[in-house]
Each structure stands twice: as structure tokens, then as C-alpha cells.
Amino acid sequence: MSVTVLTALSHAWEGRMVEIVDRLPGIAVGRRCVDLADLLAAAAAGHGDVALVSADLRGLDRDALAHLGAHGVAVVGASPDGDEEQERRLRQLGVQRHVHLATPGEDLVESLTVHAAAGVAVASGPQQTWPGQDPPTAPVALVTDSTPPPVAPAEAVRGRVIAVWGPTGAPGRSTVAVNLASELAAAGAPTVLIDLDTYGAAVAQLLSVLDEAPGLASAARASELGTLDLMGLARLAVEVSPRFRVLTGIPTPNRWPEIRPAAVEQIIDLSRSLGAFVVLDLGFAIEDDEELSYDTAAPRRNAATLSGLAEADDLLLVGSADPVGLQRMVRAVQGVGQVASPTPRPVVNRLRASSVGADPRRRVEESLARFAGVEGITFLPEDRAATDAALLAGMTLAECDPDSELRRAIAQLAGTFSGVVAPARRASGRVLRRRRP
Known part of the structure; x- marks a missing residue:
């Protein structure tokens, strides 16, 4: 699939990231956004499938990420060198996938294409979390094909x-x-x-x-x-x-x-x-x-x-x-x-x-x-x-x-x-x- 990427990154290394992404097969940079407002406007106009954002993007918060998701734009975090502090900041906001300048090309393609597909699924409509049944009120044991261990791990109880x-x-x-x-x-x-x-x-x-x-x-x-x-x-x-x-x-x-x-x-x-x-x-x-x-x-x-x-x-x-x-x-x-x-x-x-x-x-x-x-x-x-x-x-x-x-x-x-x-x-x-x- 062809994926269009919107970027909203730190000016110090944005050019290098854009150059790397633009050379990936099936990936194209649709717009280089100067700030969050520009990014949200581009997403609302349907100019991209994935947004590459850095943790220092001014004004980036959970509501902005929800706005991007509502318009079918998946979000991938980016940093110049895999900075753990920046990655932690983005994960706290709900961004689960991260790349940096040294990420191998095949991993970059996978991150951008998989998340683009996820963004389309989100935009197509809300998904029922527990189809056809009530949410579980007790831990659910993990089951494998092999003989289960004496104490099977369990999922956390959900209120x-x-x-x-x-x-x-x-x-x-x-x-x-x-x-x-x-x-x-x-x-x-x-x-x-x-x-x-x-x-x-x-x-x-x-x-x-x-x-x-x-x-x-x-x-x-x-x-x-x-x-x-x-x-x-x-x-x-x-x-x-x-x-x-x-x-x-x-x-x-x-x-x-x-x-x-x-x-x-x-x-x-x-x-x-x-x-x-x-x-x-x-x-x-x-x-x-x-x-x-x-x-x-x-x-x-x-x-x-x-x-x-x-x-x-x-x-x-x-x-x-x-x-x-x-x-x-x-x-x-x-x-x-x-x-x-x-x-x-x-x-x-x-x-x-x-x-x-x-x-x-x-x-x-x-x-x-x-x-x-x-x-x-x-x-x-x-x-x-x-x-x-x-x-x-x-x-x-x-x-x-x-x-x-x-x-x-x-x-x-x-x-x-x-x-x-x-x-x-x-x-x-x-x-x-x-x-x-």
C-alpha cells in the first residue's frame, strides 16, 4: 500500500528524517508541518495517513492525538537517536510506536505501513470492545496448546x-x-x-x-x-x-x-x-x-x-x-x-x-x-x-x-x-x- 506521511519534528534533524523516509519504497512525505496547528489542519484535510511527531512538538497532548486519530491519521513517535526520555514522554501520551534516524529501513516501512492501516481502521468507526458479551469481571487464564504450567499467568481484573x-x-x-x-x-x-x-x-x-x-x-x-x-x-x-x-x-x-x-x-x-x-x-x-x-x-x-x-x-x-x-x-x-x-x-x-x-x-x-x-x-x-x-x-x-x-x-x-x-x-x-x- 502507498502511505503518505506528515512530519512535525524538531527543526534540528527534521531534514535528515524526511530524506530517509522519502527514500522508502511505497512511502512518501506529503507535508512538512511547521507546528501542531499545521499538522492538525493537514490531517483534517486528508493530506496524510501517518504523522511522525517528536516529543518536543509544542502543544502536543492527548486531545491533539485524539483529533489525529479521529481523522484516520496514525501517530508514530520519532527522535534523532532513540532518546529514552522522549520515548517515555510520547508513550505516556499514548504513542506506542517509535523510530529514530538509525532505525533500519525495513523497520521504518513496517512501522509506517502497519500504523497507517490501524489509522484507517480507527477512522472507519468505533469498535465494540466486548462483542456479544459483557466485559470479564474475573481474571482470565492464558491458554496454550502445550500443557499449562502449575500457575498460569492471568490478565488484570478490569472494573x-x-x-x-x-x-x-x-x-x-x-x-x-x-x-x-x-x-x-x-x-x-x-x-x-x-x-x-x-x-x-x-x-x-x-x-x-x-x-x-x-x-x-x-x-x-x-x-x-x-x-x-x-x-x-x-x-x-x-x-x-x-x-x-x-x-x-x-x-x-x-x-x-x-x-x-x-x-x-x-x-x-x-x-x-x-x-x-x-x-x-x-x-x-x-x-x-x-x-x-x-x-x-x-x-x-x-x-x-x-x-x-x-x-x-x-x-x-x-x-x-x-x-x-x-x-x-x-x-x-x-x-x-x-x-x-x-x-x-x-x-x-x-x-x-x-x-x-x-x-x-x-x-x-x-x-x-x-x-x-x-x-x-x-x-x-x-x-x-x-x-x-x-x-x-x-x-x-x-x-x-x-x-x-x-x-x-x-x-x-x-x-x-x-x-x-x-x-x-x-x-x-x-x-x-x-x-x-
Whole structure:
């Protein structure tokens, strides 16, 4: 195959690399880009198949690499002499293949052609990670044709991602997300809660975590710079109780441009190794606002929610049990079906007879089955006293009022994921105290 290469390299040795690449069979240098903006423009215009970049390219970050990949341009790192520091920097950004001036010609051809084909595959559309089955929740032993050794190596356990999403109108997304994560952790499963709501992040307030504590914004910034790793994420995710970590959201909504989709994807991917469950508290808006902008490379406010939905293994669609909330829920079922996301599992919150009439469970089931075609609804009762007390204390329901009807309903919901039976009602219980960060 014929491969066109775009270069964005240090001026000190770019000429030598271009001369070497241009002599390779089936390889041609299509454009020598002077900076990152020139490279992104050339990629968007379809002028190349592979980009050769150096670690000192100013402005190069994870979001820029995602932009190149979205236009079918694979990225190969380059350095003058195989510098390990430059290679490490590019690997942290996600560039896995590297060449230098002394790389043999046949290796150069292989690197450029293989990655060009990979770039075309990425641009052709998203690939389902786990076709036809759920992601594994236990280590998978490596199998060979020969007799296996006494102890077979195993792949790392990957945490399950549960997205909590719902339409506008404050149906209780954050309350459900916080208490679901708390119950999963209480069941013995290390759990990470990530606040990805770019319109009204509330997890920090619900759990009495200081807004000034480093959280999602710090993790996203480190991801963009290529310095975020598992240990770094663990330091940023506050441990509010045993086995329960929280990555707080952006303190003010106007900081949403800092949360780029490529960074969100890496944060979620690393969180899978940090906990058995990863719970995402998502914002309400899922419109692809990129379509409303002339600059298609501009930041998108809804990208964090859309990325969270695309990365999730399970989706809880939270709606409120009142006429307006149910109407919004019906439309939300239709809307979320238009974006990359798992099949939604409906959760009707604040169930009460005063808002929908006698026998509220039956009425809601009939309405959603008729207008949205959904079944298997999880109902969460209205329990204003318990939620108010928990909000005032900055605690979870399990800490503040473990015997409340709402707490036990959420514990049963968590049990469907963890396999742990919800605790029985008890006369009294010890209240846990929040560990301050």
C-alpha cells in the first residue's frame, strides 16, 4: 500500500528524517508541518495517513492525538537517536510506536505501513470492545496448546463501569450515584465514583469533600500532559471511606473546557484498575454540540457525558416519579438510544402516590411500557427526611440513616451488581464518621 506521511519534528534533524523516509519504497512525505496547528489542519484535510511527531512538538497532548486519530491519521513517535526520555514522554501520551534516524529501513516501512492501516481502521468507526458479551469481571487464564504450567499467568481484573444518567430537572442522579457507589464499597468491592457533570457537579458537596481538593480537573490536566498514571489517579481520588474513592468534579461550571474526551477516556480506563466498580455521575445534556460550531475541533461541553456513556458497561437511567419527570424520562429513553451507550436500565426515583395517584408503581410501569417500551424498572421511594439529613451532614444514606426505605432500595439495586444481599432492617446502627481528606 502507498502511505503518505506528515512530519512535525524538531527543526534540528527534521531534514535528515524526511530524506530517509522519502527514500522508502511505497512511502512518501506529503507535508512538512511547521507546528501542531499545521499538522492538525493537514490531517483534517486528508493530506496524510501517518504523522511522525517528536516529543518536543509544542502543544502536543492527548486531545491533539485524539483529533489525529479521529481523522484516520496514525501517530508514530520519532527522535534523532532513540532518546529514552522522549520515548517515555510520547508513550505516556499514548504513542506506542517509535523510530529514530538509525532505525533500519525495513523497520521504518513496517512501522509506517502497519500504523497507517490501524489509522484507517480507527477512522472507519468505533469498535465494540466486548462483542456479544459483557466485559470479564474475573481474571482470565492464558491458554496454550502445550500443557499449562502449575500457575498460569492471568490478565488484570478490569472494573465494571456503571453510568448514572438522566434527563434535565434534577431527578436525583447524584444522590443515586453517590449512594450506589457507597453500597458497592460496603459490599466489599473497591469502588471509584467520578463526577463528570460539567453543568452542576455536586458529589463533593454531598460527601463533605472540599471543593479545593484536586479532582477531575487535575486528572484531566495530567492526562493531557501525559503524566497521569494509576498511582497519580489514586492520589487524586479521595478515599472517603474504606474501599470508596471519589474523584470530585469541576468546582465551577465555567471550567468545562478543561475536561476533554480523550482525558475522560483515560481516566475511566485507569479507574477500571483502581476499583472493581466505577460509578459515573453524568450531566443531563447529550446533544452533540460539536454540530452547532463551525470549528469542529473546538471543545464540547457535553463530551464528558458522551464519553462516559460510550465507555460504560451498564447504564442507569434515572427519572422522577411525577408527570413532568416521566415525560422527560420517555424522551430520554429515545434520546440516549441515538448515542453510543449501553441499553438503559430505568430507575424511577421519588416514587409516591401524591404525584401519580393511587398504586403508583403500577401506574408508572404502565405509562413507561406504553410510551417508552421499557420494562424491568427499579423503583426508589420518596424519603425526604433521610435525604435531607444526609445532605445536611454530608454523609451517605448508609452512614446517616441506614434503616431508611430509600437506603435499603439502593442497597438492593447495588446487590444486583455486586451479588451481595442487601442488609436487613435493624433497630439501631453505628454511624460512620467522614474521614476528611
